[in-house]
Amino acid sequence: MKYASFLPYLLVMALVTYxxxxxxxxxxxxxxxxxxxxxxxxxxxxxxxxxxxxxxxxSATGSVISAAVGVAVALILAFFKRSLLLVAASASxxxxxxxxxLQYCF
Amino acid sequence: xxxxSAFLKGIKAGxxxxxxxxxxxxxxxxxxxxxxxxxxxALLISMTNVTxxxxxxxxxxxxxxxTLFELAASQFVINxxxxxxxxxxxxxxxxxxxxxxxLLVAFVVTDxxxxxxxxxxxxxGKHFMYGLILTPYVGWSxxxxxxxxxxxxxPAIVISALGIAIYAMFIAIVVPxxxxxxxxxxxxxxxxxxxxxxxxxxxxNRVPGGFVVIICAVAASALAAWLFPIKSEKEDxxx
Numbered sequence: 003m004k005y006a007s008f009l010p011y012l013l014v015m016a017l018v019t020y021x022x023x024x025x026x027x028x029x030x031x032x033x034x035x036x037x038x039x040x041x042x043x044x045x046x047x048x049x050x051x052x053x054x055x056x057x058x059x060x061s062a063t064g065s066v067i068s069a070a071v072g073v074a075v076a077l078i079l080a081f082f083k084r085s086l087l088l089v090a091a092s093a094s095x096x097x098x099x100x101x102x103x104l105q106y107c108f
Numbered sequence: 109x110x111x112x113s114a115f116l117k118g119i120k121a122g123x124x125x126x127x128x129x130x131x132x133x134x135x136x137x138x139x140x141x142x143x144x145x146x147x148x149x150a151l152l153i154s155m156t157n158v159t160x161x162x163x164x165x166x167x168x169x170x171x172x173x174x175t176l177f178e179l180a181a182s183q184f185v186i187n188x189x190x191x192x193x194x195x196x197x198x199x200x201x202x203x204x205x206x207x208x209x210x211l212l213v214a215f216v217v218t219d220x221x222x223x224x225x226x227x228x229x230x231x232x233g234k235h236f237m238y239g240l241i242l243t244p245y246v247g248w249s250x251x252x253x254x255x256x257x258x259x260x261x262x263p264a265i266v267i268s269a270l271g272i273a274i275y276a277m278f279i280a281i282v283v284p285x286x287x288x289x290x291x292x293x294x295x296x297x298x299x300x301x302x303x304x305x306x307x308x309x310x311x312x313n314r315v316p317g318g319f320v321v322i323i324c325a326v327a328a329s330a331l332a333a334w335l336f337p338i339k340s341e342k343e344d345x346x347x
Contacts, residue, residue: 003144003146003171007173008149012149014179016156018187019159020214024194024210025191026198028211028214030198038334041337041338042329042333043196046193046329048292052303053324053328059272062274063271064268068268068269069272075276076272079280080280081284086124087123087127087128089276090131090274093275094272094273094276097272
């Protein structure tokens with residue numbers, strides 16, 4: 003892609019993305035007292051991550067089956083509070099194994 | 109805690125995110141090149157945006173000759189959740205943060221950085237945050253260039269397996285909290301139910317992905333906040 007057309011895209015994209023992050027961080031200065039708002043902010047990250055994961059995770063790999071195996075491994079390890087890295091690496095390894103089995107045994 | 113040990117604590121907390129990002133950015137690098145960008149362009153996008161979903165949506169608009177407004181609107185909608193996270197973080201940062209610190213840290217407010225910062229007990233200081241965002245930023249940039257340069261060498265099956273890494277990380281963040289706290293678990297279940305509805309129910313499934321994340325997350329969090337308000341900030345180490 004030519005840089006003459008790429009650079010305006012890059013600039014607009016970076017500005018919008020930065021603005022949505024920076025403006026609230028800089029403008030909200032007081033400690034929020036409102037119970038509803040505080041509770042809302044407490045729950046929000048877990049809701050965001052859940053929405054982004056389900057159902058998208060089931061189409062993130064080569065097949066629904068391997069994704070389901072990866073999710074199962076991740077759920078079990080996360081339930082026992084293993085580190086983010088161990089959970090991610092184990093889930094990837096499980097997906098790889100599962101796809102190798104699917105590829106060569108069926 | 110000294111500033112150095114706080115910084116190192118941040119680095120340690122950020123490393124798993126860094127490795128997760130390496131794999132996700134790697135996939136983005138491959139995607140960008142196959143779409144018609146060059147490696148430098150892929151790297152520039154990653155270094156100036158640091159947003160997986162936003163970048164994935166932006167590339168087709170760029171190479172397809174979409175308008176600047178379309179690009180701006182898509183990024184605004186997909187990344188609006190960062191605004192919510194920034195509001196939440198503004199409550200979490202301690203007094204060591206000056207304006208310049210906030211402006212710098214704001215650059216790398218991502219889902220994972222936010223989740224790790226939010227799960228710390230009590231307030232967080234600027235040295236911890238600088239440590240926390242450093243390696244994810246490096247990982248995101250390095251992963252992009254590695255994917256752009258070496259992506260065609262890796263077998264497809266390995267790339268496919270890496271596709272689950274970021275989601276596994278999300279699971280590792282949510283499940284331990286939902287296991288301990290029934291209210292968060294209910295919120296998560298509501299969010300997942302809404303997300304599935306927007307994926308499978310006719311008409312609802314035509315809503316663009318960026319909007320779905322906002323609608324479902326806001327609805328589930330608002331419902332949970334209404335049903336199970338958290339009384340005091342001191343009792344709650346996450347808010």
